[in-house]
Amino acid sequence: MKAEDISWPIGDTTVDATVTAPDQPGTYPGVVLVAGSGPTDRNWESPVLPGSNGSGRLLAEELAAAGYVTIRYDKRASGPRAEQNLAFMSGRISLDSHFKELRGAVAHLADRPDVDPAHLFALASSEGAVHVLHYHTQPGVFPFTGMVLTGAPGRALSEIANYQVVSQLASLPNGDDLVSRYNALIRRFEDGLPYVPDPVLPELAANLVASLSAPLNQPFSREFWSFRPADYLQRVTQPVLVVIGRKDIQTDWMLDGKVLEEACLGKDNVSFSYPENANHVLKHEPTPREELTAMAALSNYNAPETSLDPEALTTIIDWLQRHSVQD
Numbered sequence: 001m002k003a004e005d006i007s008w009p010i011g012d013t014t015v016d017a018t019v020t021a022p023d024q025p026g027t028y029p030g031v032v033l034v035a036g037s038g039p040t041d042r043n044w045e046s047p048v049l050p051g052s053n054g055s056g057r058l059l060a061e062e063l064a065a066a067g068y069v070t071i072r073y074d075k076r077a078s079g080p081r082a083e084q085n086l087a088f089m090s091g092r093i094s095l096d097s098h099f100k101e102l103r104g105a106v107a108h109l110a111d112r113p114d115v116d117p118a119h120l121f122a123l124a125s126s127e128g129a130v131h132v133l134h135y136h137t138q139p140g141v142f143p144f145t146g147m148v149l150t151g152a153p154g155r156a157l158s159e160i161a162n163y164q165v166v167s168q169l170a171s172l173p174n175g176d177d178l179v180s181r182y183n184a185l186i187r188r189f190e191d192g193l194p195y196v197p198d199p200v201l202p203e204l205a206a207n208l209v210a211s212l213s214a215p216l217n218q219p220f221s222r223e224f225w226s227f228r229p230a231d232y233l234q235r236v237t238q239p240v241l242v243v244i245g246r247k248d249i250q251t252d253w254m255l256d257g258k259v260l261e262e263a264c265l266g267k268d269n270v271s272f273s274y275p276e277n278a279n280h281v282l283k284h285e286p287t288p289r290e291e292l293t294a295m296a297a298l299s300n301y302n303a304p305e306t307s308l309d310p311e312a313l314t315t316i317i318d319w320l321q322r323h324s325v326q327d
Contacts, residue, residue: 001020001061001065002021002022002023002064003018003020003060004018004019004021005018006018006019006108008104010076012088013081013085013088013089014084014085015073015076015105016042016073016074017071017072017073017074017105017108018042018072019070019071019108019109020061020063020071020072021064021069021070025114027113027114027116028067028069028114028115028116029067029069029115029116029119029320029324030068030069030071030109030110030112030115030116030117030119030120030121031068031069031070031071031120031121031122031123032070032071032072032102032105032109032121033056033070033072033123033124034122034123034124034125034129034132035056035072035075035125036125036128036151036280036281037126039077039078039082040075040078040125041054041056041074041075041079042073042078042079043055044056044057044125044302045302046301049299049302050299051299051301051304051306052304053302053303053304053306054281054301054302055125055281055282055301055302055308056072056125057072058308059123059313060072062313063320066317066320066321068324069109069112069114070123071105071108073104076089077089090215090216091215091216091218093216093217093219093220094219094223095131095134095220095224095227098131098220099131099134099138101131102132102135103141103142106120106135106141106144118145119323119324120142120144120145121144121145121146121147121324122136123147123148124148124149125150125151125280125282126150126153126250126251126280127224129150129151129153129229130224130229132149133229133232133233133236134227134232137232137235137236143238145239146238146240146241146320147236147238147240147241148240148316148319149229149233149241149243150242150243150244150282151245151248151250151251151280151281151282152229152243152244152251152256152260153229153251154228154229154230154255154257154260154263155229155255155256156226156228156229157224157225157226158225158226159228161208162186165205165208168204168205169182169202172202177200178200178202181198181200181201182201185201185205185206185209186209188213189212189213189221190222195209195210195213195214212225230259230260230263231263233260233263233264234263234264234267236270237269238269239269239323240269240271241271241315241316241319242257242260242270242272242273243274243275243315244256244257244272244273244274245275245276245277245278245279245280245285246274246275246277246278247276247279247292248279249279249294249297249298250280251280257272257274273312275311275312275315277309277311279297279300279309280297282308282312282313283301283308284306284309284310285297285300285309
C-alpha cells in the first residue's frame with residue numbers, strides 16, 4: 001500500500017486529501033471516502049473526540065489491500081487548514097460548497113492513470129451520505145458507479161432533532177411550556193430570523209438552536225435541516241448499499257433504515273445491511289446495546305484499541321467487488 005497527500009484550490013481556500021493505492025502497478029477501481037458532520041476530517045477523526053485511530057484511514061488501507069485506489073479529503077472547515085479556510089467561508093458554507101469539495105475529489109481520482117473511471121464509487125459516513133446523494137443527483141456531474149452509505153439518516157435532521165428534543169422536554173416539569181418555547185425558537189430559525197436566547201429553556205434545547213442559527217454555519221444549517229436523504233435515494237438508479245450498525249447511537253437502524261427501505265420499495269438497485277456490532281463509524285462495539293451509553297460509544301470512535309467491525313467491512317468489500325467486475 002502507498003499513500004500520497006495532495007491538495008487543490010477552491011477560490012481562496014484549499015482542500016487537502018490523501019490518496020491510498022495498492023503497491024503493485026495497474027488500473028484499479030476508485031473509491032471516494034466522504035466524512036461525516038462537523039469538524040470530522042479526512043480520517044473520520046474529530047478534535048472534539050479523543051483518539052487518532054479514525055475509520056476513514058482504516059477503510060482506505062483495507063480497500064487498498066483489496067485492490068482499490070481511494071481518496072479521502074478534509075472538508076474545508078476541518079483538518080489543519082480549517083481556521084485559514086473559515087476566514088473565507090464564514091457564512092458561505094452550503095450544500096453547494098460541499099458539492100465543490102466532493103466534485104474536486106471525484107475529478108482528481110478519475111484523472112489518475114491507476115484508476116478505472118468506469119468503476120468509481122463513493123463510500124460515505126453519516127452526513128457524508130447527504131453530500132454524496134446531493135452530488136449524484138445534480139445535472140452534469142461525473143456519476144458514481146455505485147455508492148455505499150454508512151450511518152446514513154433516512155429522516156431529515158428536523159425530524160430527528162425535533163423528536164429527540166421534544167420527547168425530552170415533554171418529560172420535564174412544565175413540559176408543555178418548554179416544548180412551546182422550543183418550537184418558537186425553531187420557527188424563528190426556519191424563518192431566517194436571528195437567534196434570541198430563551199433563558200427558560202434547558203441547555204440541551206438552547207444549544208441546539210443556537211448552533212443551528214450561528215451565522216458561521218449558514219446557509220448550510222437551514223439546507224441540511226430540511227434535507228431528507230430518503231427522497232434523494234429514490235432518484236438514484238445506480239447500485240447502492242446502505243449500512244447502519246445496530247450499535248449506532250446517532251442513526252437509528254430501525255427508524256432510519258425503515259424510512260430508507262420504504263423509499264426504495266420496488267427498486268432492486270438498493271440493498272441494506274445492519275451489522276450486529278458496528279457503531280456509527282463502523283468500529284466493532286462489544287458492549288451490549290442496552291448497556292451502551294452515549295459517552296462510552298463516542299469515546300470508542302477513534303480509540304487506539306478499536307478496530308473496524310469485521311461484519312461491516314466484509315459486507316462493504318464484498319459488495320464493491322461484485323460491482324467492480326470489468327466489462
